[in-house]
Amino acid sequence: MSQTDVSYGHLIPMRTSRKPRLSQGLYTVVGLAGGFILLVLIVFALFPEKIAPFDPSETVARPFLPPSGEHPLGTNDIGQDLFSELIWGARVSLLTGVLVGLVAVTIGSIVGLFAGYYDNIGSTFLMRVVDLTLALPFLPLVILIGAYLGPSFRNIIIILILVSWAAPARLIRSRVLETTSQPYVEAAIATGSSDNRTIVKHIWPAARIIALVQVVMVSAAAILAEASLSFLGLGDPSAKSWGTMLYFAQASGAFLGDAWKWWVVPTGIMISLTVLGLVLVGYALEQYMEPSLRRR
Amino acid sequence: MRSDSRQPGTGLVNRLLAYFVTLFLALTLNFFLPRAMPGDPMALVAGNSVRQMGAEHIAELRESLGLDRPIGEQYIRYLGQLIRGDLGQSYRYSGGLSVVKVLADRFLWTFMLVLVSLTIATIIGTLLGTWAAWRHGTWRDVGLLSGLFALRSIPAFWLAMILIPVFAVQWRLLPVGDSYSFPRPEGFRRVTDVAYHAILPITVLTLAYIPTPFAIMRSSMLGVVGADYIRTARAKGLSERAVLLNHAARNALLPLVTIVALDFGQLLGGVLIIETVFNYRGLGSMMFEAVKSRDYPLLQGGFLLFTFGVLTVNLLVDLLYTRLDPRVRRGNE
Numbered sequence: 001m002s003q004t005d006v007s008y009g010h011l012i013p014m015r016t017s018r019k020p021r022l023s024q025g026l027y028t029v030v031g032l033a034g035g036f037i038l039l040v041l042i043v044f045a046l047f048p049e050k051i052a053p054f055d056p057s058e059t060v061a062r063p064f065l066p067p068s069g070e071h072p073l074g075t076n077d078i079g080q081d082l083f084s085e086l087i088w089g090a091r092v093s094l095l096t097g098v099l100v101g102l103v104a105v106t107i108g109s110i111v112g113l114f115a116g117y118y119d120n121i122g123s124t125f126l127m128r129v130v131d132l133t134l135a136l137p138f139l140p141l142v143i144l145i146g147a148y149l150g151p152s153f154r155n156i157i158i159i160l161i162l163v164s165w166a167a168p169a170r171l172i173r174s175r176v177l178e179t180t181s182q183p184y185v186e187a188a189i190a191t192g193s194s195d196n197r198t199i200v201k202h203i204w205p206a207a208r209i210i211a212l213v214q215v216v217m218v219s220a221a222a223i224l225a226e227a228s229l230s231f232l233g234l235g236d237p238s239a240k241s242w243g244t245m246l247y248f249a250q251a252s253g254a255f256l257g258d259a260w261k262w263w264v265v266p267t268g269i270m271i272s273l274t275v276l277g278l279v280l281v282g283y284a285l286e287q288y289m290e291p292s293l294r295r296r
Numbered sequence: 297m298r299s300d301s302r303q304p305g306t307g308l309v310n311r312l313l314a315y316f317v318t319l320f321l322a323l324t325l326n327f328f329l330p331r332a333m334p335g336d337p338m339a340l341v342a343g344n345s346v347r348q349m350g351a352e353h354i355a356e357l358r359e360s361l362g363l364d365r366p367i368g369e370q371y372i373r374y375l376g377q378l379i380r381g382d383l384g385q386s387y388r389y390s391g392g393l394s395v396v397k398v399l400a401d402r403f404l405w406t407f408m409l410v411l412v413s414l415t416i417a418t419i420i421g422t423l424l425g426t427w428a429a430w431r432h433g434t435w436r437d438v439g440l441l442s443g444l445f446a447l448r449s450i451p452a453f454w455l456a457m458i459l460i461p462v463f464a465v466q467w468r469l470l471p472v473g474d475s476y477s478f479p480r481p482e483g484f485r486r487v488t489d490v491a492y493h494a495i496l497p498i499t500v501l502t503l504a505y506i507p508t509p510f511a512i513m514r515s516s517m518l519g520v521v522g523a524d525y526i527r528t529a530r531a532k533g534l535s536e537r538a539v540l541l542n543h544a545a546r547n548a549l550l551p552l553v554t555i556v557a558l559d560f561g562q563l564l565g566g567v568l569i570i571e572t573v574f575n576y577r578g579l580g581s582m583m584f585e586a587v588k589s590r591d592y593p594l595l596q597g598g599f600l601l602f603t604f605g606v607l608t609v610n611l612l613v614d615l616l617y618t619r620l621d622p623r624v625r626r627g628n629e
Contacts, residue, residue, distance in 0.1 A: 026438070131314075132321050135610065139565030140583065140602040144595055147587045148330060220449075227451050228569055232584055246454065250573065255461035264461075268454035275449035283445075 031284025037277030044090035052084035056240050064259060073262040076245075077252040082263055085240050086270060092153070092241035093274055096226040100160045101219030107161070108168030109211045115169070116176025117199055127173070133166035142225065146234040153236045156229055160222045168214040172207050179206040209285075216282035220275045227271050242267050308615070315611045322603045326596055327374050331367070383600070384593035386586075395597035398582065403601070405475055406578035410567050413498045417505030418556060424506070425513025426545050432518055441514070444507045452504035452566045456573040459496055470496050473575035497574050504566045512555045516548040523547075550617070557613035561606040 044051060053070075054060045059079040060071075067074045073082040111130065115123040142159050149155040179185055185202050193201070229235055230243025237244060249255070249263045358364050362373055377384070383395035424444075428437045464472040471477070471493050481489050520526065521544060529543045556563075571580030579598055586594040 128317075132318055132325075135318050135561065135603075135607060136322060136325075137561040137564050137599075137602040137606045139568050140599045143568070143583055143587060144329065144599045147590065147592070147595055224449075224451055228453065228565075231451075231453055232569065232572065232587065234587065246457065250457065255457060256465055260458065260461045264454070264457050268451060268458070271454065272446070272450045276446055279445060279449060 027284045027287040030280050031288065034277045034280025034284065037273055038281060041090045041094060041274055041277065044087050045094045048088045048091060052087040054081035054084040056080055056085040056088045066258065067262050073266055074259070076263065077248060085245055086266055088240040089242040089245060089270060092239055093223050093226065093271070096157060096160070097219030097223045097278065099157050100164055100222035101215040104161045104164035104218050105168045105211050105215045107165040108214065109172055109207070111165070111169040112172025113176055113199055113203065113207065116173040117180060117195070117203060130166045130169050133163065134170070138163055139228070142229065143232065143234065146229060151234050151236060153239050156226055156235055160225055164218050164222060168211065168218060171210055171214060175207045175210050176203055179203050213282050213286045216278050216285065220278035220282065223271070223278070224275055242271050311611060311614050315607060319604065319607055323375070323378060323600070326600055327371055330592060383597040386591055386594045395593050398594060399579070399597055399601050402577060402579045402582045405576060406567055406571065406580060409494065409497055409501060409576070409578060410564065413501035413505055414563065417502045418509045421506045421509030422513045422552060425510040426517055426540070426548070429514045429517030429521065430540055444510050447503060448507040452500055453569040453573050455503060456496070456500045456570055459500060460573070463496060475577040497570055497576055500570055501566060505563060508559055508563070509552060509556055512552050513548060516551045517544060520544045520548045553613060554617055557609055560609045564602060564606065
């Protein structure tokens with residue numbers, strides 16, 4: 001699956017003659033739905049010890065128990081409570097998303113602003129690096145680096161940042177290029193506005209909505225990628241992450257019996273809901289805050 | 297907006313030049329990556345077995361691998377080996393099987409999976425996207441769009457993990473995994489056996505791929521429906537169907553070719569994990585096994601092959617696009 005590219009830029013048409021028959025309120029509904037999902041997950045991530053009935057790293061019962069009143073989703077291969085693991089998993093996922101999203105888009109914004117505003121050897125070089133990063137196949141590269149760095153949560157974050165900054169950089173650069181040739185920016189430069197002032201006062205305000213949407217979209221992609229990497233065994237095996245849960249489910253043959261129903265299914269639903277929540281919020285933000293994209 | 301610096305068809309020479317430069321940079325990255333990592337590059341280049349060796353043996357191996365040489369000399373040597381098609385030896389096989397041989401064994405399986413699922417997904421995605429755009433703004437369009445948003449949020453490997461217990465374990469309709477049964481049947485049965493084992497992986501990959509062509513086709517169609525020639529076609533009194541198929545869809549197809557190809561690198565990522573879930577004998581499960589056994593030459597070889605494949609597909613599609621669309625035949629950079 002196109003795991004990295006959760007940017008929905010190409011969903012937005014160039015122009016259309018037919019007026020959408022649904023009101024603009026739809027985007028609000030979509031955004032609120034996404035926001036609600038995220039809110040629940042943030043509560044899980046902030047206060048897992050209040051919600052989860054057990055410590056997920058403790059063996060609290062016999063292994064491979066089916067769901068019961070005490071263990072709503074049964075237990076895993078070493079007798080840990082699966083429901084508690086699921087709640088705690090939100091923390092790793094959201095933390096991955098937030099860290100990778102913020103850092104990668106910050107790097108991408110700086111590169112995009114620089115490469116779009118200035119036209120010199122430095123900016124050409126930067127765009128070559130962007131092209132190279134985007135041209136390399138994402139997962140094989142991530143697996144290669146992950147294998148060298150060794151399995152750990154910190155390494156996954158570093159790897160994901162290394163491969164996630166380029167797409168936002170390119171998007172922001174093209175917005176900067178558009179903006180720089182606008183009459184009001186040319187006028188500002190002509191009246192003696194310094195480069196720094198022009199960038200801060202005129203260019204960045206036009207580009208920051210793209211950066212904001214990209215933070216959300218990159219986070220979504222990072223969460224999917226973290227799950228994939230942990231599933232491949234490149235994550236920290238002791239971390240309570242949804243990808244790691246699926247890794248152990250696969251490793252202990254959970255789908256040969258019935259255990260997949262309460263082990264694999266809820267875990268995947270949590271990952272999908274998290275990603276979906278972010279994507280919905282990102283999509284709504286894009287439609288809502290970018291006037292030029294309205295009615296599309 | 298998506299591909300400003302990768303504008304299709306900016307002159308054959310420029311495209312070829314960019315292709316070779318990127319390929320060369322990727323080869324260089326592949327060389328420096330293990331050497332830039334923390335720790336002894338020896339352990340990375342020669343595998344973890346180093347830890348069990350004596351100091352003397354290590355020095356000997358270091359010399360035979362050329363790791364005691366200056367980095368520039370190592371680099372030249374590496375490029376020379378690549379030109380000769382030598383990717384080193386895999387550690388996993390004690391006989392010292394060459395990486396090239398392992399890759400050749402695995403390549404066709406992955407190629408088949410990707411080709412079949414990408415073709416099916418492109419056809420289905422294109423049709424659905426065309427239909428959704430034609431019904432733009434209705435509840436059907438929104439329903440389809442949300443369905444595909446949801447599909448895109450689902451990890452493909454998880455889809456595989458729930459289809460296997462249902463179809464393979466409980467209903468016993470399809471095999472749990474692997475590319476063929478053992479012992480392999482003879483003659484025509486051999487072909488049906490391979491097809492039978494490929495059904496589930498192809499289904500999962502197809503589902504994973506559909507959202508991309510769908511999204512592109514939908515937005516591309518929406519860009520086309522407002523165009524003057526569509527209004528003209530309608531004004532001529534053509535049926536909606538004729539307008540849709542002969543005028544709108546035909547013109548909306550072009551961007552699809554490019555973007556699917558540009559996304560090819562990302563699409564390949566999916567197959568990597570899917571193969572692992574199914575124990576399918578392609579490049580994906582090979583990479584996974586190589587990670588587990590820290591078989592670095594094999595990992596590097598796999599990475600190079602993936603990179604080479606993605607870059608080459610991108611180049612070919614760029615060139616093809618130039619032929620397809622007369623407007624970009626002249627360079628515009």
